[in-house]
Amino acid sequence: MGLKTKNGTIEYPAFFPDATHACIKGISSADIVASGTTGLVVNTYHAIVDKTVDTIEKCGGLHKFMGVKMPIITDSGGFQAMSLVRRTPGNGKITRDGIKFKMDGSRQSITLTPENCIQTQEKLGADIMMCLDDCTDPGESQKEQELSVTRTVAWAKRCKDEFQKIKKDKPLLLAIVQGGNSKELRKKCAEELIKIGFDGYAYGGWPVDASGAFLDEIVAYTAELMPEGMPKYAMGVGKPEDIKKCVKMGYNMFDCVLPTRDARHKRLYVFNDSVEKGYEFVYMRAQKHETDMNPVSNSCTCEVCLGHSRAYLYHLFKQGDSDAGRLATIHNLTFYSKLMAELRQLTLLR
Ligand SMILES: [Zn+2]
Numbered sequence: 001m002g003l004k005t006k007n008g009t010i011e012y013p014a015f016f017p018d019a020t021h022a023c024i025k026g027i028s029s030a031d032i033v034a035s036g037t038t039g040l041v042v043n044t045y046h047a048i049v050d051k052t053v054d055t056i057e058k059c060g061g062l063h064k065f066m067g068v069k070m071p072i073i074t075d076s077g078g079f080q081a082m083s084l085v086r087r088t089p090g091n092g093k094i095t096r097d098g099i100k101f102k103m104d105g106s107r108q109s110i111t112l113t114p115e116n117c118i119q120t121q122e123k124l125g126a127d128i129m130m131c132l133d134d135c136t137d138p139g140e141s142q143k144e145q146e147l148s149v150t151r152t153v154a155w156a157k158r159c160k161d162e163f164q165k166i167k168k169d170k171p172l173l174l175a176i177v178q179g180g181n182s183k184e185l186r187k188k189c190a191e192e193l194i195k196i197g198f199d200g201y202a203y204g205g206w207p208v209d210a211s212g213a214f215l216d217e218i219v220a221y222t223a224e225l226m227p228e229g230m231p232k233y234a235m236g237v238g239k240p241e242d243i244k245k246c247v248k249m250g251y252n253m254f255d256c257v258l259p260t261r262d263a264r265h266k267r268l269y270v271f272n273d274s275v276e277k278g279y280e281f282v283y284m285r286a287q288k289h290e291t292d293m294n295p296v297s298n299s300c301t302c303e304v305c306l307g308h309s310r311a312y313l314y315h316l317f318k319q320g321d322s323d324a325g326r327l328a329t330i331h332n333l334t335f336y337s338k339l340m341a342e343l344r345q346l347t348l349l350r
Contacts, residue, residue, distance in 0.1 A: 003200075003231055005071040005127035006169060007063055008038075010231075012252035013347065015243065015340045016041045016073055017260055017333060021050055022066060024260055026325040027333075029067045035302065035330050036337030039070050041255045044120050044130075045077030048110055049103070053123050061125020073255070074126035077112045078133035078152075078176065078204065079236070086137065094134060096151065114158035118173075126171050128231075130202065131159040133176040137206050138215060145180035152178045152204070153192040160196050174231060176204035181218050190225035200231025203251070207237055214242055223250040240269070240279055240339055247343055259336050263328035266317055269335040270297040276346075279335075282310070284328065289314040302334035303327070 003010040017024060017032075019040040024032060032040070042062055047053050059065040062072050081099045085092040092101040098113035117132040134151040136144060156175045163173045175198040179185030193201065203222050207215050219234065223246075226232045231253050234246045238256020246254070259269065266284035271277070282289075282296055295305040296313065304313065304327040316324035 003071075003172075005172060007069055007071050007127050010039060010071050010253070011344060013243070013247050013340060013343050014038055014253055015238075015336050016253065016255040017336070018043070018255055018257045019066070020257075021046050022052060022056065022062060024329065024333075025264065026322065027329045031326065031330050032068060032333070033070075035333035036341075037070070037333050038337070038340075039072065040066075040068070041073045041075055042124065042126075043075045043077065043080075044117060044124070045075075045080045045101070045112065047074075047124060048077070048112070048120060049101075053120055056125070057123040061123075063125060071127040072125075073128040074121040074124050074130065075235075075255075076117050076121070076130040076132045076176075078130070078135045081112075082135040082137060082206070086135075086140070094151070096154070098132065098155075099134075114155040115162045118159050118162040121171075122166055128172045128174060128199075129159075129163065131156040131173065131175045131198070133178055133204050135176075135204055135206075136178060136180050138181040138208075138218075139210050140180060142180075142182065145178070145182055145185050148178050148180070149185050149189045149192075152176065152189060153196075156193055156198070157196050160198070172199035172231075174198055174200040174202050174233060176202045176235070177222055177225065178204045179222075180205060181209075181215060183218065183221055186218060186222045187225055190222065194227065200233060200253075201226040202231075202233035202235050202253075203237075204235055207234070207242075214245070216245065219246065220249040226250070243339070244343065247347065259332035260329050263332040264325045266328065268296050268328055269332050271299055271335070271338070273299070284310070284314050284317050284324075296331055297335075300331065300334060300338070302331050304331045 016039045020043045100111045114132045121129040132155045134148040136148045175193040177190045179189045232251045233253035234251040238258040268282045289310040292310040
């Protein structure tokens with residue numbers, strides 16, 4: 001069982017690395033495919049800011065442009081409302097109509113509305129579109145959370161109306177459940193969204209509290225509110241231990257910048273024999289690797305582990321060679337592919 005999209009079937013559970021600007025820093029599309037990655041997330045807000053939407057459309061959409069044949073999710077830009085506007089009000093404004101981002105210097109301000117958000121995702125050629133949502137931090141006031149749910153539901157309705165104008169090669173449209181840390185608001189938001197009707201649902205909002213603790217209870221509760229047999233997407237959840245927890249809760253789709261960002265910061269993921277025994281980090285900045293002729297991981301079959309030693313990767317990072325980030329990213333993405341493949345096996349065994 002999986003989720004059929006225009007560019008392939010998604011086998012659950014699936015992890016989607018963030019190719020935010022229609023690329024993953026430092027690696028080629030061929031590298032992405034070779035790492036076993038089965039899908040990507042591209043960001044609508046960044047495509048607008050980068051002014052690449054028309055270019056990508058003229059080039060036949062994201063798949064042709066990037067040269068990949070795999071399901072692509074386009075995120076709506078709602079998350080940027082939180083990370084850029086809510087945390088720094090001088091950066092813009094959230095109103096009933098949408099999110100206005102104020103650009104600095106010579107760049108013009110942009111406004112994301114539910115309508116132009118869907119139109120942009122269509123131009124990009126998404127397999128899975130996300131509704132524009134008003135994303136909050138769990139620490140914000142009850143009043144703000146209520147307002148966010150009201151906006152998120154109203155915007156989802158407008159997204160659906162705009163989505164229904166697409167007649168050809170229809171993608172899937174997922175709605176995002178907000179409500180912060182309030183069960184009452186999460187329930188209200190999910191019920192209202194389910195009434196409108198979407199192809200799947202996502203957990204929205206920051207899933208971690210101010211102390212850095214994962215919000216197990218509200219994340220699990222929100223999964224229960226979503227219909228069975230549909231995509232249940234835990235947005236931004238990416239630590240292997242959090243993915244494992246969320247799979248048990250019923251979530252089947254994930255995305256995160258962690259494996260690629262960590263790779264560039266010399267942090268590599270290595271299994272302790274198997275997924276169930278966990279993993280450890282190998283830091284390529286540690287001097288103990290200077291003459292370590294072992295591969296990054298004995299059990300990994302990526303280009304890096306088959307062809308290079310820790311000593312050589314350490315050397316490349318020390319030299320500031322661009323291949324260092326590339327090799328580390330290929331390894332971490334291969335680790336995530338293996339993690340998800342083993343979780344798929346465990347899910348089948350349950
Ligand atoms: Zn490897």
